[in-house]
């Protein structure tokens with residue numbers, strides 16, 4: 515009797531520890547970011563259409579994009595573990611600075627995820643999709659994380675290209691080439707990224723300054739950052755209209771994109787007027803809703 519209680523307690527303890535390890539590896543991948551990243555790749559595959567009749571290939575490409583993003587985020591956290599341990603936002607939440615995962619384990623996870631991703635993209639999506647996935651991974655880690663992030667205020671503008679790449683990968687997996695429609699999907703995300711991140715960077719200005727990261731608000735201040743955000747919104751909204759025509763989307767998309775865009779303008783105007791953290795945080799939060807809703811609208815069949 516006694517030994518079975520001890521065994522049960524030990525088994526529960528082991529299961530708990532394993533659960534905590536799995537959660538730590540999940541956090542290494544930044545899952546909520548990956549969900550939106552994967553949605554953009556999924557929409558590109560649906561718009562392209564070839565893989566709709568091949569569910570296994572469709573799922574393989576989607577999993578490949580998720581794993582590539584997970585590898586990218588894990589490598590980003592591996593290289594950024596020094597600044598992540600300085601910033602309050604990441605010090606206790608991120609698995610490496612909080613000690614839940616060792617840098618060596620994070621590196622191992624990244625390499626396994628990257629190899630699995632490229633293999634899946636090759637088998638399910640073909641060579642161009644695999645090459646684009648590998649290139650995006652390399653660009654995000656080498657160009658953004660290792661080079662630009664700690665050197666220039668243009669870090670996220672250029673680095674944003676990585677986050678905008680999944681639609682290129684999804685489209686290439688079906689079509690075997692990249693055309694105007696995925697290029698427009700790429701540009702919409704590319705122009706959205708500075709709005710998304712600079713709003714957050716206004717909230718985290720002191721933390722980035724303390725970590726020595728030259729994010730735009732740290733170098734030019736909130737007002738000038740707000741002007742740049744407005745410029746990118748002014749470029750983004752016409753791009754969403756151009757995409758609608760380029761992809762042959764229906765009236766529901768145009769109506770929805772207009773409403774979403776007007777709310778975005780209102781959030782930027784509120785930030786310009788109030789110039790406080792609350793308005794910046796509201797704009798950052800809405801930026802994710804905006805992109806998710808915009809891409810979901812693209813899935814609505816043309817009436």
Ligand code: HEM
Pocket residue numbers: 546547550551554603669670671673674675676677678703707710711714802805
């Ligand atoms: C260079 C480009 C980007 C930068 C610098 C950036 C930066 C960030 C940062 C710092 C956060 C807060 C994350 C945290 O505190 O753990 C965040 C959150 C988020 N990002 Fe981005 N991001 C970029 C591109 C993207 C892209 C391309 C997407 C999706 C298509 C995306 C989707 C999200 C989502 C959904 C969240 C909220 C996650 C949560 O609530 O935990 N981001 N981003």
Ligand SMILES: CC(C)=CCC/C(C)=C/CC/C(C)=C/COP(=O)(O)OP(=O)(O)O
Pocket residue numbers: 547551579582583584586587590594647650651654676677678679680683
């Ligand atoms: C297919 C493929 C490889 C896709 C990659 C897409 C991807 C992982 C985009 C994420 C962009 C992002 C959240 C950057 C934040 O890095 P950060 O270091 O500025 O954020 P942090 O300060 O929160 O660490």
